[in-house]
Amino acid sequence: MTHGPRALLRRGFDRSERLLDRTFGPDWNPLAQLGPLGWFLFWIVTVTGVYLFIFFDTGVTDAYASVAWLSRDHWWHAGVARSLHRYASDMMVLVMFTHLIREWAMDRYRGKRWFSWVTGVPVIWFVYLSGITGYWLVWDQLAQYVATTSSELLDSLGIFAEPIARNFLAPNLLSSRFFTLLVFLHIAIPLLLLLLMWVHIQRITEARTQPPRGLAIITLGALVVGALLMPAPLGAAADLDTVPAQVDMDWFLLSLYPVIESLPAGVIWTGVLGFTVLMVGLPWLPPARSGAPAQVFLDHCNGCARCVEDCPYAAITLVPRSDGLPFTHEVEVNPARCVSCGICMGACPSSTPFRRSGGLVTGIDLPDRSLAALRAEVIAAADSVSGRGTVLTLACAHGAATGPAPGRIVLPCVAMAPPSLVDYIISRGLADGVAVAGCAERDCHNRFGVKWTLDRFARLRDPYLRKRVPRERVLTIWAGPSETPQLVTQLAAFSARLAAMPAYENLRPLQPDEAAEADEAAAAMKATAQ
Amino acid sequence: MTATPIPLRKCLPQLVLGGVLSLVLVLGVAFLSARPMWQSLPEGTGLVRLSLTHSGVRNCRARTAQELADLPANMRDREVCERRRAPIRIEMDIDGQQVFATEAAPSGLAGSGPSRIYQRIELPTGPYHVTLRLADDPSVAGFAYEAGFDINLQAAQSIAIDFDAASDGFYLH
Numbered sequence A: 001m002t003h004g005p006r007a008l009l010r011r012g013f014d015r016s017e018r019l020l021d022r023t024f025g026p027d028w029n030p031l032a033q034l035g036p037l038g039w040f041l042f043w044i045v046t047v048t049g050v051y052l053f054i055f056f057d058t059g060v061t062d063a064y065a066s067v068a069w070l071s072r073d074h075w076w077h078a079g080v081a082r083s084l085h086r087y088a089s090d091m092m093v094l095v096m097f098t099h100l101i102r103e104w105a106m107d108r109y110r111g112k113r114w115f116s117w118v119t120g121v122p123v124i125w126f127v128y129l130s131g132i133t134g135y136w137l138v139w140d141q142l143a144q145y146v147a148t149t150s151s152e153l154l155d156s157l158g159i160f161a162e163p164i165a166r167n168f169l170a171p172n173l174l175s176s177r178f179f180t181l182l183v184f185l186h187i188a189i190p191l192l193l194l195l196l197m198w199v200h201i202q203r204i205t206e207a208r209t210q211p212p213r214g215l216a217i218i219t220l221g222a223l224v225v226g227a228l229l230m231p232a233p234l235g236a237a238a239d240l241d242t243v244p245a246q247v248d249m250d251w252f253l254l255s256l257y258p259v260i261e262s263l264p265a266g267v268i269w270t271g272v273l274g275f276t277v278l279m280v281g282l283p284w285l286p287p288a289r290s291g292a293p294a295q296v297f298l299d300h301c302n303g304c305a306r307c308v309e310d311c312p313y314a315a316i317t318l319v320p321r322s323d324g325l326p327f328t329h330e331v332e333v334n335p336a337r338c339v340s341c342g343i344c345m346g347a348c349p350s351s352t353p354f355r356r357s358g359g360l361v362t363g364i365d366l367p368d369r370s371l372a373a374l375r376a377e378v379i380a381a382a383d384s385v386s387g388r389g390t391v392l393t394l395a396c397a398h399g400a401a402t403g404p405a406p407g408r409i410v411l412p413c414v415a416m417a418p419p420s421l422v423d424y425i426i427s428r429g430l431a432d433g434v435a436v437a438g439c440a441e442r443d444c445h446n447r448f449g450v451k452w453t454l455d456r457f458a459r460l461r462d463p464y465l466r467k468r469v470p471r472e473r474v475l476t477i478w479a480g481p482s483e484t485p486q487l488v489t490q491l492a493a494f495s496a497r498l499a500a501m502p503a504y505e506n507l508r509p510l511q512p513d514e515a516a517e518a519d520e521a522a523a524a525m526k527a528t529a530q
Numbered sequence B: 001m002t003a004t005p006i007p008l009r010k011c012l013p014q015l016v017l018g019g020v021l022s023l024v025l026v027l028g029v030a031f032l033s034a035r036p037m038w039q040s041l042p043e044g045t046g047l048v049r050l051s052l053t054h055s056g057v058r059n060c061r062a063r064t065a066q067e068l069a070d071l072p073a074n075m076r077d078r079e080v081c082e083r084r085r086a087p088i089r090i091e092m093d094i095d096g097q098q099v100f101a102t103e104a105a106p107s108g109l110a111g112s113g114p115s116r117i118y119q120r121i122e123l124p125t126g127p128y129h130v131t132l133r134l135a136d137d138p139s140v141a142g143f144a145y146e147a148g149f150d151i152n153l154q155a156a157q158s159i160a161i162d163f164d165a166a167s168d169g170f171y172l173h
């Protein structure tokens, strides 16, 4: 999709992220670390919350007095903790919604990837509920406002024996027991939130729950300085003989309250329900079309588990061998989780295009885009480039190089290309050099495509790019959809560099049988495409 | 480019630039965490809240002689009552003008619980005469409970009107 709100939003994110790359560096770019930042903020809120609890009194009158005391007399530690507690919670709302919109814009929420999205929806409500119960505890004017408005809304459901709003009618009606209940809620709800956050990342492998050290330092530092410069305000004590006419509104956690005040309760509840149902249903409105899941070919699988380790979606499991071959394990693909990214094919030691006996079969392959078909595409693409300094580009479908171009092969993910394919292109003389053009560096659509590719090329992760591949003939470009101009410039410069190099000396050109097989595969591909 | 983390001292520019940008964000968040203030009640206004729970009467009738005779001796209550209670009716006037009138159904699935009323009335500051009427038995005409209060509402004051049948009906908190 290149038009419409999603494409627009995606370009917007891409633009701002590339800008932030320059400020924070790609590794610490906060926009690429929103999930981990959410977790980090949660822990800041937890630690400061535990600390505040030491000084907090739970009685009706004591509560406010204790918050006033810690904010004024002990501003330098407990007061800072209170401001941190508040601002980190506020930031959580900001980070959460940015994260959510970004995942939507990047189309990471549909198809087989629905799970994180759907489990994220209750997270939204639990973040709000945690904040609301927190504000209630302070028992200042804002707390009183939150208490009355919330209880009026809750009472509209008519499920409580005694309307809660009656607790806040007059000073003599408020009990410390009710306060104890609130303290309990303000601990229980965040604990449930933690549980939900944990569930949220169960269907992806190696979910990042910690921001990089540098970003963590920056964030915590900024929060501490912010807390010192602008300590969280404390309103006058609550007084049930008055109405909190004007309050210090928290526009993050309490932004719904002015809405609650101005609309009938029925509309609010319908809105809450409607929003939740819509959000949960979004991954199917419309559903993503997904390719056929990866398929295992046991004859070519030795159970090495590289594909298990590289699959970003926990879709492959290692199971005991079933076919009598002398290996202990084989692998199994869970079709409900496989997004057909092809990363497993790129990881499999059997995925080598050099193989010439019989058909080209590997251990794990995509039925819609097999290794054999990929090799044929590469050979066909080589015909479309000529002259000096020819480049074949292995591109991913989510970065800057998604459109058709001579010599370009667009894959679901660059990590689908086994390193041996790069070797193959150069040593068979299909092109003078290979460009691998994926998503922006910390922004891989398939989570680990960029990282696995880099690590394979750097010989840190299996399968290695063979030493004999001349590194000056391989270029990696990590660029987002808004960076097509940079991509074009880099490719042109690469081609010029290649043209200036002497011809590659270890050339072992395509054998006639290979070429014939490729022609056959290409013909078959054309037939299926028509 | 990969795995090995970069030592922090090599990243001073990022730490400083990123730190400044993050601080600006935090200060923005801190600002919106309390400002702009929200005016929940217009200036020069107070609030009267009518909040009460009271049970309407139960609909009972005397048992016929035959019915009584059919029952075991220890269960011969003279009356049978439906579980469902009657709704209560409330009216409220301010300075002779009706501002609120409703019939509140009993609560609970079987309608056996008390009726509940909760009503907010925002008023400009000043003196008012409030009169209230409540009826809890549809078989009796008129209102069983009536009361009148003179109030002088201050800005941002909250006056709560409650009801307790055992102590003569309406009262102010």
Ligand code: HEM
Pocket: A034, A035, A036, A037, A038, A039, A092, A096, A099, A100, A103, A104, A108, A109, A113, A116, A117, A118, A119, A120, A121, A123, A124, A127, A197, A200, A201, A204, A206, A207, A208, A209, A279, A447
């Ligand atoms: C403060 C609350 C939240 C936290 C802490 C959080 C955290 C995370 C983390 C750590 C990841 C994994 C990132 C990675 O390693 O690639 C993630 C992914 C994701 N989250 Fe959240 N999240 C939160 C709220 C939400 C909400 C409200 C939604 C949407 C309703 C959502 C939707 C997603 C999606 C769609 C993914 C991507 C899953 C995939 O890559 O297939 N998250 N989140």
Ligand code: SF4
Pocket: A293, A294, A310, A311, A312, A313, A314, A315, A316, A333, A337, A338, A339, A340, A341, A342, A343, A344, A345
């Ligand atoms: S194609 Fe392979 S790596 Fe990608 S999701 Fe499916 S099983 Fe996992």
Ligand code: SF4
Pocket: A296, A300, A301, A302, A303, A304, A305, A306, A307, A308, A330, A331, A347, A348, A349, A350, A363, A364
């Ligand atoms: S990477 Fe290939 S050989 Fe290894 S377990 Fe997976 S399919 Fe089998």
